[in-house]
Amino acid sequence: MNQFFQNLFLPPQASTHAKTVDDVFIFVTWVNIVFFLIVTFAAVYFSIKYKRRHANERTPHITHNLSLELFWSIIPLFVVMIIFFWGFQSYMVGRVAPNDSFEVQATAKKWLWAFEYPDGTRSINELHVPFGRPVRVVLSSEDVLHAFFLKDFRVKSDVLPNRYTEVWFEATKPGEYVLQCTEYCGKDHSNMRGKVFVDSKADYDKFIANGPADWATMPPTELGKMTYEQAGCVSCHSIDGTKGQGPSWKGIYGQTHQFVDGSSQVVDENYIRESIENPQAKILKGFEGIMPTYQGLLREKQINGIIAYIKSLK
Amino acid sequence: MANATTTTAQTSIGTAPPPHLNYLTENNTLKAWLTTVDHKRLGLMYLGAVMSFFFIAGALALLLRLELLTPKQDFMDSATYNKVFTLHGAIMVFLFIIPSVPAALGNFVLPLMLGAKDVAFPRLNLASFYVYCTGAVMALAAIILGGVDTGWTFYTPYSTTTDGPVGLMAMAVFVLGFSSIFTGINFVATVHKLRAPGMGWFQLPLFVWGIYATALIQVLATPVLGITAVLMVMERAFHIGIFDARLGGDPVLFQHFFWFYSHPAVYIMILPGMAIISEIIPAFSKKTMFGYRAIAFSSVSIAFIGFLVWGHHMFTSGQSDLASAIFAFLTYLVAIPSGIKIWNWLATMYQGSIDMRTPMLYAMSFLILFAIGGLTGLYLGAISVDIHLHDTYFVVAHFHYVMMGGTVIAFIGGIHYWWPKMFGKMYNERLASIACWIVFIGFNVTFLNQFMMGSQGMPRRYWTYLPEFQRYHIGSTIGSWILGFGLVMAAGVLLASLRKKEYDAGDNPWGSRTMEWETISPPITHNFEGQPVLRHGPYDFRVEPTPATVAGGRH
Numbered sequence: 001m002n003q004f005f006q007n008l009f010l011p012p013q014a015s016t017h018a019k020t021v022d023d024v025f026i027f028v029t030w031v032n033i034v035f036f037l038i039v040t041f042a043a044v045y046f047s048i049k050y051k052r053r054h055a056n057e058r059t060p061h062i063t064h065n066l067s068l069e070l071f072w073s074i075i076p077l078f079v080v081m082i083i084f085f086w087g088f089q090s091y092m093v094g095r096v097a098p099n100d101s102f103e104v105q106a107t108a109k110k111w112l113w114a115f116e117y118p119d120g121t122r123s124i125n126e127l128h129v130p131f132g133r134p135v136r137v138v139l140s141s142e143d144v145l146h147a148f149f150l151k152d153f154r155v156k157s158d159v160l161p162n163r164y165t166e167v168w169f170e171a172t173k174p175g176e177y178v179l180q181c182t183e184y185c186g187k188d189h190s191n192m193r194g195k196v197f198v199d200s201k202a203d204y205d206k207f208i209a210n211g212p213a214d215w216a217t218m219p220p221t222e223l224g225k226m227t228y229e230q231a232g233c234v235s236c237h238s239i240d241g242t243k244g245q246g247p248s249w250k251g252i253y254g255q256t257h258q259f260v261d262g263s264s265q266v267v268d269e270n271y272i273r274e275s276i277e278n279p280q281a282k283i284l285k286g287f288e289g290i291m292p293t294y295q296g297l298l299r300e301k302q303i304n305g306i307i308a309y310i311k312s313l314k
Numbered sequence: 315m316a317n318a319t320t321t322t323a324q325t326s327i328g329t330a331p332p333p334h335l336n337y338l339t340e341n342n343t344l345k346a347w348l349t350t351v352d353h354k355r356l357g358l359m360y361l362g363a364v365m366s367f368f369f370i371a372g373a374l375a376l377l378l379r380l381e382l383l384t385p386k387q388d389f390m391d392s393a394t395y396n397k398v399f400t401l402h403g404a405i406m407v408f409l410f411i412i413p414s415v416p417a418a419l420g421n422f423v424l425p426l427m428l429g430a431k432d433v434a435f436p437r438l439n440l441a442s443f444y445v446y447c448t449g450a451v452m453a454l455a456a457i458i459l460g461g462v463d464t465g466w467t468f469y470t471p472y473s474t475t476t477d478g479p480v481g482l483m484a485m486a487v488f489v490l491g492f493s494s495i496f497t498g499i500n501f502v503a504t505v506h507k508l509r510a511p512g513m514g515w516f517q518l519p520l521f522v523w524g525i526y527a528t529a530l531i532q533v534l535a536t537p538v539l540g541i542t543a544v545l546m547v548m549e550r551a552f553h554i555g556i557f558d559a560r561l562g563g564d565p566v567l568f569q570h571f572f573w574f575y576s577h578p579a580v581y582i583m584i585l586p587g588m589a590i591i592s593e594i595i596p597a598f599s600k601k602t603m604f605g606y607r608a609i610a611f612s613s614v615s616i617a618f619i620g621f622l623v624w625g626h627h628m629f630t631s632g633q634s635d636l637a638s639a640i641f642a643f644l645t646y647l648v649a650i651p652s653g654i655k656i657w658n659w660l661a662t663m664y665q666g667s668i669d670m671r672t673p674m675l676y677a678m679s680f681l682i683l684f685a686i687g688g689l690t691g692l693y694l695g696a697i698s699v700d701i702h703l704h705d706t707y708f709v710v711a712h713f714h715y716v717m718m719g720g721t722v723i724a725f726i727g728g729i730h731y732w733w734p735k736m737f738g739k740m741y742n743e744r745l746a747s748i749a750c751w752i753v754f755i756g757f758n759v760t761f762l763n764q765f766m767m768g769s770q771g772m773p774r775r776y777w778t779y780l781p782e783f784q785r786y787h788i789g790s791t792i793g794s795w796i797l798g799f800g801l802v803m804a805a806g807v808l809l810a811s812l813r814k815k816e817y818d819a820g821d822n823p824w825g826s827r828t829m830e831w832e833t834i835s836p837p838i839t840h841n842f843e844g845q846p847v848l849r850h851g852p853y854d855f856r857v858e859p860t861p862a863t864v865a866g867g868r869h
Contacts, residue, residue, distance in 0.1 A: 009765075009766060009769040010769055011771045021698045021701070024696050024698060024699050025693065025696075025699050025769075028692050028693050028696060028699065031689075032689040032692065036685055039656060039660065039682070040682055042663075043660065043663070043681050046660065046663040046664055047663070047668055047670060047678065050599070050663065050664070050666045051670070052600070052667040052668055053667075057600065059599070059602075059665060059666050059667050060665050062601075062602065062661075062664075062665070063602060063604070063606065064605045064606070065604075068661075069605055076649065076650060077650055080649050080650070080692065080695075081646065083695065083696050084646045084695065084696070086696065088638075088639050088642060088696075088697055088698075090696075090698035091638070091701065093698075143475075144472040144475065145469060149705075149771075149773065151702070151770070151771025152771075154698075155701065156704060156705075157630055157632070158630050158631045158632055160565060160631075160632055161471065161560070162564060163566075163632060178780065180773050182704070182705040182706065182773040182774075183469075184396075184465050184469070184472070186476065187392050187393050187396065189396075189775060189776070189777075190775075190776035190777045190778045191392075191778060
């Protein structure tokens with residue numbers, strides 16, 4: 001019977017926390033069934049048994065009965081107090097993330113979810129976490145309120161623009177789970193959906209090495225543009241020829257760069273790659289050597305993407 | 315107006331035996347109606363107004379359900395959908411449910427029950443109606459100017475940053491709040507000062523207790539809503555940082571302010587519904603109310619505790635765990651007085667002489683639906699379960715069971731109960747009962763589906779959804795058609811009775827013992843001939859009902 005309620009009302013249990021929540025849910029279901037049957041049975045039974053048979057029927061004048069009234073006030077009071085304490089206790093279990101949790105930063109904005117991993121990797125609308133570890137997701141919003149809801153994990157938290165909130169979970173099996181926004185946020189609220197992939201160790205390493213799955217199908221110039229915007233290149237390098245902290249990328253491919261030490265080189269693939277991984281090696285005339293190295297922060301695919309993107313900026 | 319009344323009265327003297335001149339027929343001109351201070355006429359005008367808005371918002375609900383039949387776009391895009399659900403909620407809450415029972419039935423019945431000629435401040439009552447109309451016009455203007463897409467809750471910072479006439483809508487809510495406050499003040503004063511001789515506090519009908527508790531909440535809580543609406547408008551219009559984080563405000567503060575009013579408002583909505591049921595059940599069981607004092611005190615304690623539970627709407631908002639625990643604890647305390655009422659109603663039926671006429675059928679319908687609404691609240695008070703269910707269709711189903719299955723069903727039952735008193739005409743009992751059954755079935759088909767999809771993880775305010783939820787949506791949409799049909803049928807049956815030429819209902823068709831049945835149907839303008847005196851308790855079925863007295867001609 002419990003399994004029947006479980007299947008009728010609740011989504012699959014996919015986190016260690018889900019069972020503690022569902023146990024309370026099932027208990028309340030039983031309480032409700034008992035009380036509902038009492039109320040319905042009494043209403044129907046009395047309606048039939050005490051149906052008016054003739055117009056002048058007399059009824060007993062019963063005004064109250066103290067012990068009966070105490071009985072039906074105190075019993076429910078005990079029942080609801082059990083539900084209260086149990087609900088609060090299981091809530092606290094779901095609130096306190098274990099110390100060794102794997103931590104991910106999630107940022108919500110109309111109408112997408114952006115995730116940042118401990119090694120600096122980023123992904124949009126898909127969250128990859130390693131199986132077998134508790135995961136703590138720290139949430140913040142860039143605009144209005146959103147809410148982070150993983151139904152199969154029984155976790156939810158509002159996402160606020162001015163304060164960090166968090167959820168944590170530990171999945172009980174690897175797989176793909178749906179993430180939904182549950183705080184109304186405007187036009188595409190119902191499309192603000194993401195996926196959570198609980199990966200095996202091998203799959204997770206593959207994700208970190210190769211990036212999100214959609215990179216595989218993304219044209220290199222587009223991936224390069226995304227990296228240019230997300231990895232911070234945009235703050236120093238313009239794409240329209242304006243001089244910033246660093247040289248603009250517009251039309252530089254194929255040009256000859258003069259360096260501060262007097263040497264020069266044609267901008268080609270190898271030169272761009274070197275400038276990303278070891279920017280201090282060659283400093284362009286008129287600029288300072290302030291760029292940090294991106295070695296290890298960008299994946300192979302992203303570097304190739306940036307090269308393709310620079311080529312496309314004519 | 316007093317002059318006009320006299321003139322009409324004089325013309326009928328000396329001619330044939332005067333027809334029963336009542337509040338409907340005496341001085342029956344448009345101007346007289348629009349400037350009336352008669353609580354009965356104002357009650358009817360409110361009834362017409364709130365029912366019109368119920369019809370509009372109900373039609374919007376049918377459109378929403380139709381769009382949700384499939385996960386893809388059927389006939390409205392997501393932006394339109396967002397405006398339509400906002401309007402459905404805002405109209406239902408602010409223009410229909412909150413004024414429904416107190417302003418419509420309360421206005422009509424309360425002074426009659428007390429044996430009074432009118433409410434304490436008749437002019438304030440008229441003002442309250444026009445303030446309501448002003449608020450309604452502002453809300454309609456906001457719709458015509460493009461509509462609002464904030465949800466009826468107006469959560470910031472979405473509401474302070476989205477386009478559309480949100481400010482106008484918020485000011486409409488502000489103005490409507492004043493109508494509610496005026497009505498509340500009026501009823502409090504009326505109950506304190508205008509009870510018939512011999513009518514002590516514990517001889518008051520329980521409807522009066524319920525309306526009195528409601529009026530207290532209206533007076534104490536509604537100003538907070540007004541202040542919140544004004545602060546929000548100031549932020550929108552003048553960029554004063556109150557709720558918007560970018561301006562240094564705090565969006566969660568808005569939720570605290572909003573629910574500080576809107577949770578007590580839930581009791582503004584449900585207490586009058588319970589009050590109606592407390593009249594119907596003894597009348598049709600022909601038996602004295604079991605636990606009269608317990609019901610009276612439970613209304614007042616619900617009103618009181620209701621002020622202290624607002625944070626249970628905010629378990630996921632980031633409020634502190636301690637706050638959540640306290641709010642959850644207090645929430646469960648409200649369950650007890652609500653439960654007490656249900657037990658008392660059932661105990662009243664025990665050994666009664668039960669006549670299952672339409673109002674009683676609605677009362678039974680209320681008992682079952684409200685029990686489901688109340689019991690499903692037990693899930694939502696358990697914090698960890700609420701985290702899962704918050705902002706899903708489970709919550710939508712829960713509050714529809716309480717607001718619609720509870721308040722609206724009781725309201726419709728109350729209309730059927732007092733209809734013969736209001737118009738002196740009886741509707742077709744058989745058809746009215748059938749309509750009640752259809753409403754009951756349609757309601758359950760619509761909303762039981764929503765419980766299941768909600769706990770399965772279907773979020774609310776969604777224009778599109780995962781395909782696995784479609785079967786529940788189809789069930790719910792079909793239910794909404796049954797429900798809509800039942801409600802239209804109930805309205806049709808009631809309105810059809812008005813075409814009768816004769817006043818055929820009788821003065822006390824149900825054999826009730828409360829005082830409103832001691833005058834003729836429909837009542838005369840001044841309610842009673844002379845000052846009625848309390849002769850027996852409101853549910854004392856040991857004595858015969860006091861016959862209606864009126865001098866002069868009858869029917």
